[in-house]
Amino acid sequence: MILKRGGIAVLLTASSILLAAQQDGQSVIAAIKAEGLRSTEAAVTFHTLTDTIGPRLTGSPAHVKAARWAAERFKAWGLDNARLEPFRFGPGWSLEKLTVEMTAPRYMPLIGYAEAWSPPTSGVVTGTPVYLGDSTAADIDRLGPRLRGAIVLMHRPQTEFLRNDRPEPSIGNGPVQTGNPPLPGPSSATSTFAMLSRLRALGAAIALTPGAMEHGTVRVQGYPGTPRDAVPTMVLAAEHYNMLVRMVQAGASPQLRIEVGARFYEDHPNSYNVLAEIPGTDPVLKDEVVLVGAHLDSWHTATGATDNADGATAVMEAMRILSAVHARPRRTVRVALWGGEEEGLLGSLAYVEQHLRDDASRRKISVYLNDDPGSGPSYGFYMEHNEPAKRIFDAWLAPLRDIGVRRNVIEGIGATDHVSFDRVGIPAFNVIKDFHNYDVRTRHTNADLADAVSAEDLRQSAVFMAVMIWQAAMRDEPIPRSRR
Ligand SMILES: [Zn+2]
Numbered sequence: 001m002i003l004k005r006g007g008i009a010v011l012l013t014a015s016s017i018l019l020a021a022q023q024d025g026q027s028v029i030a031a032i033k034a035e036g037l038r039s040t041e042a043a044v045t046f047h048t049l050t051d052t053i054g055p056r057l058t059g060s061p062a063h064v065k066a067a068r069w070a071a072e073r074f075k076a077w078g079l080d081n082a083r084l085e086p087f088r089f090g091p092g093w094s095l096e097k098l099t100v101e102m103t104a105p106r107y108m109p110l111i112g113y114a115e116a117w118s119p120p121t122s123g124v125v126t127g128t129p130v131y132l133g134d135s136t137a138a139d140i141d142r143l144g145p146r147l148r149g150a151i152v153l154m155h156r157p158q159t160e161f162l163r164n165d166r167p168e169p170s171i172g173n174g175p176v177q178t179g180n181p182p183l184p185g186p187s188s189a190t191s192t193f194a195m196l197s198r199l200r201a202l203g204a205a206i207a208l209t210p211g212a213m214e215h216g217t218v219r220v221q222g223y224p225g226t227p228r229d230a231v232p233t234m235v236l237a238a239e240h241y242n243m244l245v246r247m248v249q250a251g252a253s254p255q256l257r258i259e260v261g262a263r264f265y266e267d268h269p270n271s272y273n274v275l276a277e278i279p280g281t282d283p284v285l286k287d288e289v290v291l292v293g294a295h296l297d298s299w300h301t302a303t304g305a306t307d308n309a310d311g312a313t314a315v316m317e318a319m320r321i322l323s324a325v326h327a328r329p330r331r332t333v334r335v336a337l338w339g340g341e342e343e344g345l346l347g348s349l350a351y352v353e354q355h356l357r358d359d360a361s362r363r364k365i366s367v368y369l370n371d372d373p374g375s376g377p378s379y380g381f382y383m384e385h386n387e388p389a390k391r392i393f394d395a396w397l398a399p400l401r402d403i404g405v406r407r408n409v410i411e412g413i414g415a416t417d418h419v420s421f422d423r424v425g426i427p428a429f430n431v432i433k434d435f436h437n438y439d440v441r442t443r444h445t446n447a448d449l450a451d452a453v454s455a456e457d458l459r460q461s462a463v464f465m466a467v468m469i470w471q472a473a474m475r476d477e478p479i480p481r482s483r484r
Helices: 005-014 016-023 026-037 041-053 061-076 137-147 192-202 238-249 305-324 346-355 359-363 387-396 398-403 418-422 438-442 455-474
Strands: 080-088 092-104 112-114 125-127 151-153 206-210 233-236 255-265 270-278 289-295 332-338 365-370 375-382 428-434
Touching (some): 026 305, 026 398, 026 455, 041 061, 041 305, 041 455, 061 080, 061 092, 061 305, 061 332, 137 192, 192 206, 206 238, 233 238, 270 305, 289 305, 289 346, 305 332, 305 375, 305 438, 332 346, 332 455, 346 418, 365 418, 365 455, 375 455, 387 455, 428 455
Parallel strands (some): 206 233, 289 365, 365 428
Antiparallel strands (some): 080 270, 092 255, 112 233, 270 332, 375 428
C-alpha cells in the first residue's frame, strides 16, 4: 500500500509500529521500482547537468548554477528545506577561450587544455617551443632571457600510459583491489615544481606538459591555490606532445599559436553544498538521518558525466522517486550534493565541520550513502571492513537482484566524500559501480561526456539507491558502527 500524504496524521496518532507495518517491505519497494524504472526524469536531470549546464568546476558560475537548479528541482519534487549551504573555497575560475595549434611547417590543430586555475596567457602567444625535458636546473638558468615569452615543452615524451581500468570489484567472491589506479607521471631532468618556479621568474609565456592517457584523451585537473602570476600551464594529448618534441629535436621548427583566456572570480570566495530532506515520520527515529550524497562538482574539460553527474543524478532521482511514491520513511532522509570534492572533499568536510562537531550530532546520522567513483549500473557497496553492517546490506540487496546488483565487498575505497563521515565514526559507504573505460577514458578527462552513460543505468542506479535508502530509513536498529 502506498500512503497518501493526507493519511499520515491519522497513522501517526495510531502508532509508529502500524506505520512501519504499512510502509515496510515489498509494497514501497515495488512502487519505487515501478516509478523509477519507467521514468524519463533521470535522463532529463543528467542531460541538464552535463549538456546544458556543462562542467561544474567548484567555484565556477556553472557550479553555482547547477547547485541552484538542483535545489529548485528538490522543491519541485516536494522535498523539504531545499537549500544551498555555503563554505569557504577561494576564487572560482572558468575558461573563456582556448586555442592550441601548429601553424608551421604545416597547419594542425592540437588537443590540449589549460589546467584549472591556470592564469590566462597574455593574449596570443606564438613561437617555436623550447624543449626542456632533458635540461637541468643549471641548464634552464643558463637559457635565462631566452625563455622570456617562450612556449616551453617541460617534460620528456610520454612513453608510459594508463592502459587498464581497475579490476571490477563486483565480480567474483574474493578480495578486491579498490581505488584509483595511478597515472604515470611526466618525466624530466628537473622537477616540475623547480622548473615552474624558474619559468615564472624568467617570464615564460606558457608551459606544456604531456598527458599520460592515449588516443587523444587528456586528463586535466588543477590547483585552486595557483598564484595569479604563475606561468600558464596546459596539458597536451601525449601523441601531440611527443610529435612536437620529435619535430623540435629533428630541427623541423614547429610553430605554435596558443591562447588561453581564463577568468578568476575573486569576489566570490564561497562554494556550496545543496541539501534537502524528506522528513521522518517515526516519533523517535525521525531525529535520526539517513544521509545520501554525491558530488555535483566536476573537472572542466568535458561535462563531468561519469564524474559525477551520473552519481548526482542517481541520488537526486532517488529522492524524486521516494517523494513520488509518497514514501513515509521512519528516519529523516537528507540528500546532499557536495561541492569541492575534486579539490579534496571540501564540501563534505565543511558539512562535518558545520553540523557534526560532537558525538551527539554524529550519532544522529544513522548512515551515509555516497555515489561517486565508476559509472554504469550500481552493483553493491564497499563496506569499509564493517562486517556487521555488511550482513545487513547483503540482505538489503535481495529485492534488487532483478535489476543487476551483484554483491557488497568488505573492502573500503578512498578518495571520495564518504571518507569525511567515516573518519568521524559515522557508518559511511560508497556504491560499487562499473569501471569499464572509467579509468582509461573518462575520469577527469576531455572524454567525460554524456554518451559514456546510458539512460538505463541512470534509472537502475536511482532505483538501487532509493531502495537502499528506504531500507536504511525503516530499520528498527541503528546501523552498526565499526569504529569509535
Ligand atoms: Zn573525480
